Amino acid sequence: MSGSGHHRNGELQARVNVLLALAEERGIVDREEIDRRIELLGSSVSPLNGALMVVRAWNDDAYRERLLDDAGAAAAELGVSGGGYSSDIRLHAVANTPEVHNVVVCTLCSCYPLAWLGPPPAWYKSEAYRSRVVRDPRGVLAEFGTTLPDATEVRVWDASAEARYMVVPMAPAGAADLSEDQQLDLVTRDCLIGVAVP
Amino acid sequence: MRETERSGARPAVGVGDRVRVRVLNPPGHNRAPSYVRGRTGVVVRAVGDGRFPDEAAAVGADARREESWTVAFAGTELWGPDAGPNDRVHVDLFETYLERA
Amino acid sequence: MAYANDVGGMHGFGDLPEEGHGFESVWEAQVFALNQACVAAGVYTLDEFRHTMERIPPAEYYAMPYYERWLYAVERLLP
Structure with a gap:
């Protein structure tokens, strides 16, 4: 069974940050668009x-x-x-x-x-x-x-x-x-x- | 509804047909769950077409498109006498995974 | 015959986990949104993404938290 991984949140967040920076640098998606997508999932889609x-x-x-x-x-x-x-x-x-x-x-x-x-x-x-x-x-x-x-x-x-x-x-x-x-x-x-x- | 025969040996299927899921074991990506391979069911719905996943996992967006179908399996066909007699499992399967039974 | 993700009918996974909804940490939501954006932008297909996760060796796959599998795949497909 997969656990929650909470105790490794710092490490996992750091790995995600690397990818977010890379995606922005390559012009695929910027942080505002990422936040907009997350916001959409938290609000209007339910x-x-x-x-x-x-x-x-x-x-x-x-x-x-x-x-x-x-x-x-x-x-x-x-x-x-x-x-x-x-x-x-x-x-x-x-x-x-x-x-x-x-x-x-x-x-x-x-x-x-x-x-x-x-x-x-x-x-x-x-x-x-x-x-x-x-x-x-x-x-x-x-x-x-x-x-x-x-x-x-x-x-x-x-x-x-x-x-x-x-x-x-x-x-x-x-x-x-x-x-x-x-x-x-x-x-x-x-x-x-x-x-x-x- | 019955699809016209497509290229190669692949038989077209349609709603109402009895079909068997081909026993295939490709090393790549595949969207036929193991538990239905080799099992027989009845096509109950046309899902529509999409990129054929086995190919899309290998070559990306240029993969060919293909129809998929919802196939209804009796629980007992999948799990034997342990299954509930009134249980059915409906699985969406791309046409390549199917042959007429 | 099958990868670790192909679990339909298997025994032994135990009880259903506790309730929990959506994303439990910021990084989970971010990796979800990042993958969605990459697929929408055509960087890779959903099938390439799924197949990359499927190829995680089974012992590692089952030990890995759900969204870490996503992170693992995006780390291999994006660069």
Whole structure:
């Protein structure tokens, strides 16, 4: 298992500083652009974007259809635009139903819809999660307190090419009586990954 | 949807096809997880095209582009009787990694 | 047959780690942003980056904190 490396922060920061200086010297990227990219990840890009999309889908069948058909375009409709690496990377939304539960992983690295939802949690990047969720999804879900009926089909999505996945959870009973803000609170990051349900 | 036959011996695949992941062990970069190599599943979705990663890792941005497909595998096909009978794993695989089963 | 990153189905990695979100240190966020900028600028492809990390010898790979693997790769691809 990879540790946190906190005790080596000084050494690692020094190594990064060398690269930042080199990148600036070569005209690839300056410090302001680095700071701008970090700022973007800390503010406008967050799981709230996914929650906004899910809640809109709960309340608007036509939007739900567009979300499941082309999630990138549906995100852009709400002012959420992915970006950062390459236009080849596309968002795809998969919907939970009474018969099917979805959960997302990347076993080969840690592909995640980061451009839309912000950086993934530490456990998502861990070998423990990536190795186990494809083999024993119900066991992993149970560790998050999510127990599914045996008859429910569990679909694990291993993002190994250009698609990045987010889960559209089902609205819980009574959600229609809640305000939109209350609905948004139900859709956590873990729901969007599929290890939890609202 | 069925792709037209491409160059070489590589078969095109389409949604609904039963496919097997080729057993390939290139020394370079490859995006077919080991746990699906040699296993059979069903194509459920066209992901779209992208730079073929095996090539892009070696020659960079000039790599050819290729389609990838989401293939659904039964848990029992991958892990045997220890898998849940209603578990499925969906893996996105570039066309080169696939052959018709 | 596979590099150290190809862990789907493996046993033995233990419990899921503690919660922790995003970047825990400034250098992690910086190496993330630097890699993103290098790929966007065409200095190298995401696949070259991934493959450089994959080739870290397995024992070192598993001992290395997540973003140190990124740093290791950028150190080899940028210069």
